[in-house]
Amino acid sequence: MVGGSAIRGSRVGAGPMGEAERGDAAPRLYVSYFCSNGHETRPAFAADAQVPEQWDCPRCGLPANLDSENPPPPPKITPYKTHLAYVKERRSDAEAAAILTEALEQLRARRAAGEVIY
Missing domain, CATH: 1.20.5 (Single alpha-helices involved in coiled-coils or other helix-helix interfaces)
Incomplete structure (x- = not known):
């Protein structure tokens, strides 16, 4: 018997091949944030969402804002007091x-x- 499996090359629970059944993705807006170390971060937001003024840089953890010429300064770290x-x-x-x-x-x-x- 020459046989084969009709589902060869796929896994259990896999969806249909080709277009996704879920429909089109929501429109997105990519916004650039800049930190004082010169990193640029581009998170995606929904097109109708309100974009925050500041965002934490995923590379260094410093605050980042929308202005590439004037990024926010690093926060002051207060020393431990006894x-x-x-x-x-x-x-x-x-x-x-x-x-x-x-x-x-x-x-x-x-x-x-x-x-x-x-």
Whole structure:
């Protein structure tokens, strides 16, 4: 028996050969965004969609906008601050000295009364 499979060369669940049954694709609009590293990104949007002013560059992660001559600057990265740095921002050295003096007087009074032993 000379036989063959009528579905040779296709896979299970494959659609018909030729034109897609889903119809035509929606009209698209390709917009160019530029980052400060000189990368150009062209995402596709629906033709009737509102295009955002900024887009993140997929290569470097920096913000990109529509103006190739003036791309947005990279965001400023603030360094990590310790708890002590935040305290020093809120209080002056004179205020800190006054608070320390008050705390030491309270501690010495508690030690004199026998509340704190060490």
